Amino acid sequence: MKKIILATVLASMTFGAVAADKIRFASSATYPPFESLDSDNQIVGFDIDLAKALCEEMKADCTFTNNPFDSLVPALKFRRYDAVISGMDITPERSQQVSFTKPYYANSAILIAPKGKFTDLSQLKGKRVGMENGTTHQKYLQEQHPEITAVAYDSYQNAILDLKNNRLDGIFGDSAVVNQWLKTSPNLGTVGKHVTDSSYFGTGLGIAVRKDNAELLAKLNTALDTLRANGTIEKINQRWFPE
Numbered sequence: 001m002k003k004i005i006l007a008t009v010l011a012s013m014t015f016g017a018v019a020a021d022k023i024r025f026a027s028s029a030t031y032p033p034f035e036s037l038d039s040d041n042q043i044v045g046f047d048i049d050l051a052k053a054l055c056e057e058m059k060a061d062c063t064f065t066n067n068p069f070d071s072l073v074p075a076l077k078f079r080r081y082d083a084v085i086s087g088m089d090i091t092p093e094r095s096q097q098v099s100f101t102k103p104y105y106a107n108s109a110i111l112i113a114p115k116g117k118f119t120d121l122s123q124l125k126g127k128r129v130g131m132e133n134g135t136t137h138q139k140y141l142q143e144q145h146p147e148i149t150a151v152a153y154d155s156y157q158n159a160i161l162d163l164k165n166n167r168l169d170g171i172f173g174d175s176a177v178v179n180q181w182l183k184t185s186p187n188l189g190t191v192g193k194h195v196t197d198s199s200y201f202g203t204g205l206g207i208a209v210r211k212d213n214a215e216l217l218a219k220l221n222t223a224l225d226t227l228r229a230n231g232t233i234e235k236i237n238q239r240w241f242p243e
Contacts, residue, residue, distance in 0.1 A: 021060040023216070025051050026081040028069035030132065030155035033180055033240040034087035037066065046240035047085045050104060051207075053232050057223040068154060070134025073097055076208060082216060084208040087174060089136045089201055099211050101220045103204025104233065108194040109137055110178050113163075113170035115189035124148050124191070127169035130159035137172045140200045163188075174201075176241055 027043055029035045035045035043064045055062035067075055072084045076098060089107060090100045111121060111129065118124060125147040131137040133152035141150040151168060153159040160181065162168045171178075175194055182188055195201055209217050227233045 021058065021219075023055060023058075023060050023062045023083055024081045025062055025064045026067050026072050026075055026084050027064060027086040028072060028132075029066045030069065030157060031087050031174075031177060034174075034177065035085075046105075046236060047087060049236045049239065050227075050233065051083075051085050053227055053236065054220060054223045057226055058219050060219075068134075069132055072134075073208065076210060079210070082209065082213065083220070087177070087205055088208060090203040090206040091136055091200060093139075094208070097211075098208040099213070099217050100206035100208055101217060102224055103206050104224055105176070105205040105237075107201050107204050108175045108196045109140065109172060109201050110175045110194050111170050111172045111191040112178055112181065112188050113191050115187055118170070118191045121145060121148070121192045124170060128167075129170045129172050130156075130162060130168045131172045132156050132159070136200045137174075140195065140197065141172055144197075160185075180241070 027035045027047060029037045029043045029045075031045075033045050034047045035043055038044045043066055048064060051062060051064070054060075065081065069086060072086055072088070073094065075081055076084050084098075087105075088094070090103060094100070111124075113124075124145075126149065128149045128151050129141060130151045130153055131141065133154060138150055138152055141148055151159075153162075156171070156173060156177075159168065159171050163171050164185075170191060173181075178190070182190070207220055209220070224233075
């Protein structure tokens with residue numbers, strides 16, 4: 001009997017030593033270079049590389065699932081996933097629903113339009129400006145510039161297509177992403193100054209977890225500190241946002 005008990009204890013100790021935490025990440029793969037789908041229909045991008053590095057540091061087994069952006073927070077709250085990493089701004093409104101890690105990317109927003117057509121947001125009164133549904137870009141335009149018609153899209157790719165086909169007057173998005181678009185769209189240019197209003201963009205991007213998951217939040221923050229200190233985050237940044 002003692003041998004059986006001892007064997008059971010040893011087996012459980014061995015299992016505990018090799019078992020890894022499982023973290024289910026949700027993302028909206030419509031916002032390159034933060035996240036998008038590759039030719040094999042796999043989610044890739046800055047956020048995904050960062051999440052994988054965090055999982056390696058935490059010795060966690062992680063999965064990634066693609067969802068519409070406006071469904072990410074509800075799906076997290078309903079426990080379909082454990083964390084959301086999707087170029088998500090840390091805002092006071094979202095922070096009432098979920099907990100965010102420390103910011104992992106400084107953020108701002110900018111509007112783009114056909115080059116030379118507009119020089120300031122004030123010139124877009126009554127014009128159609130596209131953005132992804134459920135984003136802080138949509139909220140900012142609706143609340144701070146109601147004179148501009150905010151047109152919501154399921155993805156920025158569709159908004160860009162409409163802009164190039166003259167069905168939109170502009171697109172409002174994160175500065176880092178917009179800068180990547182401009183590299184391949186020489187006929188587009190920025191309009192006005194970068195927006196850094198902390199109520200919408202200035203706090204930065206964070207990973208969201210449920211309010212009751214303080215343990216995961218602490219582990220993610222510790223791993224972020226480690227990856228920032230050892231240069232891993234900077235390497236990932238250079239990979240996806242080369243200057």
